[in-house]
Amino acid sequence: MLNPAYSSHLKEGIGAAWPICLGYVPIGLAFGVLAHNAGLSPWEIGLMSLFVYAGSAQFIAVSMIGSGSAVIPIILTTFTVNLRHLLMSSSLAVYLQRLGVGPLSLYAYGVTDESFALNMTRFRDGDWDWRRALALNQTANLAWIVSTIIGGYGGQFIPAGAFGIDYALPAMFICLLVFQIRGGLYVVVAVLSGLLAVAFSLFFPGNTYIVMASVTAATLGVFLRKWFDKGRDSTEGS
Amino acid sequence: MKTDYLFLVLGMGIVTYLPRWVPLIFLSRSRLPEWLRQWLDFIPAAVLSALILPALVTTGEPRHLTVFQPALLVSIPTLIFAWKTRSLAGTVIIGMALFWVARRFFS
Numbered sequence: 001m002l003n004p005a006y007s008s009h010l011k012e013g014i015g016a017a018w019p020i021c022l023g024y025v026p027i028g029l030a031f032g033v034l035a036h037n038a039g040l041s042p043w044e045i046g047l048m049s050l051f052v053y054a055g056s057a058q059f060i061a062v063s064m065i066g067s068g069s070a071v072i073p074i075i076l077t078t079f080t081v082n083l084r085h086l087l088m089s090s091s092l093a094v095y096l097q098r099l100g101v102g103p104l105s106l107y108a109y110g111v112t113d114e115s116f117a118l119n120m121t122r123f124r125d126g127d128w129d130w131r132r133a134l135a136l137n138q139t140a141n142l143a144w145i146v147s148t149i150i151g152g153y154g155g156q157f158i159p160a161g162a163f164g165i166d167y168a169l170p171a172m173f174i175c176l177l178v179f180q181i182r183g184g185l186y187v188v189v190a191v192l193s194g195l196l197a198v199a200f201s202l203f204f205p206g207n208t209y210i211v212m213a214s215v216t217a218a219t220l221g222v223f224l225r226k227w228f229d230k231g232r233d234s235t236e237g238s
Numbered sequence: 239m240k241t242d243y244l245f246l247v248l249g250m251g252i253v254t255y256l257p258r259w260v261p262l263i264f265l266s267r268s269r270l271p272e273w274l275r276q277w278l279d280f281i282p283a284a285v286l287s288a289l290i291l292p293a294l295v296t297t298g299e300p301r302h303l304t305v306f307q308p309a310l311l312v313s314i315p316t317l318i319f320a321w322k323t324r325s326l327a328g329t330v331i332i333g334m335a336l337f338w339v340a341r342r343f344f345s
Contacts, residue, residue, distance in 0.1 A: 044247075051250065057250065071242060074249075079253035082258075085257045086258075086260070089261040089262045093265035093266040094265075094278055096262060097267075107262060108258040108262050113289060117282065163334060163338055164337035165334060168333075170290065170293060171337075173290045175325075175329035175330065176326070181283065186280070189284050189287075190284065190287040191287070193283070193285075194287035195291070197289075198295055201301045202296065202301055209288065214281060214288050217288075218281050221280040222280065
């Protein structure tokens with residue numbers, strides 16, 4: 001039997017995952033359809049969603065499979081596309097101190113742009129822990145796997161663009177970005193990162209712009225904070 | 239199922255899993271210096287902004303600027319709504335509804 005406290009954690013985690021699921025279902029279906037068209041069977045599609053579990057990398061991989069690419073270039077591309085998770089896991093580690101290797105390894109599997117954004121906000125609010133976060137991760141994971149397999153049977157069961165469902169994830173990201181703003185310096189870092197990302201995305205292929213822009217903006221944020229703190233100390237001292 | 243394909247998804251899985259796993263294992267068991275904590279504290283805002291803004295103002299591959307598109311237009315009231323209400327559920331629903339309407343006017 002599951003400890004009643006754990007089962008309420010489980011429910012909260014599953015319940016909190018709904019915006020991600022709402023976004024994953026249409027994207028997962030679309031991915032399944034594309035993968036089906038590239039010649040993959042529903043089981044092959046499900047296997048990729050289970051092993052890789054990363055939307056944009058899977059889309060790129062399927063288009064490379066469709067154009068007859070070899071295995072190694074696809075794996076290398078996947079690696080660069082998913083390197084951004086390095087930043088997200090680093091940031092999450094602050095909230096997962098002193099956890100065993102087992103739970104951490106399971107947690108790592110579920111780190112995506114979406115689960116990172118949602119869990120990070122919850123952790124910061126303080127009413128969240130790794131069990132709830134893990135339940136959220138695995139719910140989103142299940143929604144992804146199942147919807148890609150269903151799409152793989154050739155069905156775009158939700159008509160493209162219906163009910164503005166394509167905007168579920170952008171709206172979620174916008175809201176979670178707002179939640180991350182806790183002072184002027186965060187606005188500066190966010191605006192800088194966004195503008196740098198746009199500029200980099202125009203000049204560099206792929207999605208390396210995400211890591212480049214975030215690292216630059218966060219580093220500048222640290223220097224700005226140091227600079228402001230120094231200014232404050234010297235005025236207090238005088 | 240072809241063994242080639244199995245090798246492919248295993249390889250993709252490993253190179254995706256490692257960047258997710260390594261920082262969690264190493265950073266969660268060491269005392270982080272203050273500057274690193276501050277840096278990591280800025281990462282969510284920076285990453286989210288870097289994910290969103292290019293999606294709102296660029297299109298195509300290779301990307302080019304497309305400022306006049308429903309996604310950007312809708313993002314402004316969505317952002318204001320999120321700021322005022324601080325409700326995730328409300329923001330997602332309002333954003334979807336506005337996008338649905340905006341796309342009908344654009345196309």
